[in-house]
Amino acid sequence: MYFATYKYKGIEEVGVVLKDKNTIIPMREIFKSLDKKTPATMLEFIDLADDELIDDIKNALGKNTYEEIEKEKVKICAPIPYPRRNLICLGKNYLDHAKETIGLPGGSDEIPKFPIYFSKIADPAIGDGDIIKKHSEITDKIDYEVELAVIIGRDGINIKREEAEKYIFGYTIVNDISARNIQRKHGQWFKGKSLDTFCPMGPYIAHKSIIDFPVELDIMCKINGEVRQSSNTKHFIFDIPYIISDLSKGMKLKAGDIIITGTPAGVGLGFKPFKFLKPGDVIECYIEKIGTLTNKIEE
Template identity: 50%
Template sequence: MKLGTCVYQQQTYVCIAAGDTVLLPALDAAFDQPAWRDMLALIDSDIDLQAVRNTLTAAMRVPLADVTLLAPIPRPRKNVMCLGLNYLEHAQETANQIGRTGKAPQYPIVFTKCPTSVIGHEATVPFDPETCSQLDWEAELGVVLGKGGKKIARENALAHVFGYTVINDLSARDIQLNHKQYFLGKSIDGGCPMGPWIVTADEIADPQALAIACRVNGVTKQASNTRHMIVDVASIIEWLSRGMTLEAGDVIATGTPSGVGFVREPPEYLLPGDVVECEVEGVGVLRNTIVG
């Protein structure tokens, strides 16, 4: 099931993708409950989504063109947790750029993006050259937890996943490099496009077997597969939960493959008018336009 959050007739709903239409369960009085108006409430609920499939009604169906999609979780409760240098070729290209030898990190590199950076599919990314003039793309598989925990064993970790989404870990490289840390350069307004959907975990047989790509103005910049992650999804959850309690609704960005802009010769950065598409096989295509 592909789940999203949308605005329809000035109200916010959880929606279910259905081709060129969406289903809004809350439009049916029998389903009008908080869980169908807020994605985090749905994740927290004990609703059987498989059973819902069998009770969807025509009253819930509206044209996709009539709704505005938001990020599936428009405002995460906490910072989005992100993996840095989690594809070997990306670790190598980054190391080469700063005159080092690229190798797989011994331990996962983790940083975060603040909730205010999250925007949805087709939302515009503001370009402010006074703040950032080196805006870079990073296509990533996003993981949304449905069940929390601490010291989660790797072999049980995927059972904690609610679903998967697409994230563009947009990076203000000048801020990131000038400040010698990740947070400011990763948390600019509009810096975390997410969506269009959360695909429930039952529809992704293996999160380590998904093609992943990024295109700018139709030109492919990144093309890889999640099998090339250094730390796989289950191990990421295990590592993160070792000393910190994870919670339902937490969002994890699992790292980006090679092909980012700042390592290119010459470097390439996003400018007003550029259209960025990030795609993960079986999950969807996330599209955003840079606007000055």
């Protein structure tokens, strides 16, 4: 199943996406038939969505007829517009990307031996079709990074690698937009990745039940139709079970937490000369079995 946050007739709701029909079923309709209180947000839904509830929803969809809203009539928002906490990010988690940054100013010349963690503010995250602000007063070096995002489904601490999947709710796409000059100036990544609108997310959350584990998905980014990044998540340096287990050592992961797992080679910073984003550029971030997240740089 796929889940979306969307606006319809001015009201923000959560729904189930029927990708084969290009329609959305409002969650309120499904919960009404289950005689349960409707969650107001995606975060509230994730808090409730154990295996039993997911099975109940699947069964209800198979037995009942619900209102279906055409996707063209709604505004798709980021699945989690206001994350509870900063996004947890991984740097240099694909070998080819780690190699393409060797020798660059402000970069490390080593392949990571341990995960590189940092955080990113999204307040709010923007959705499919939204405009990324160019912030021209402080940067002319905006870069793109397509990344698989893991959505945590329940609280956990000191999680064992072999139990990591139990703590996952699903997956979505995040474009980790970055102002490279700000990264270099500050000597770390937080500020340059946390400017307003620098966290496109979506278009949907794919529930973990539709994606095989271990996760091996094609991942791609196009700029104005030109393929810049193309890889597969099987090329992670640190895979998802390792990440979840390592992060949770002594630090509680919470339902709704978003972990973005790194980007493959082909970012603008990796080209000679650099290929940073320009006003009007269209960025398409694709991940197999999830969809395509499309955004445009402010003109």
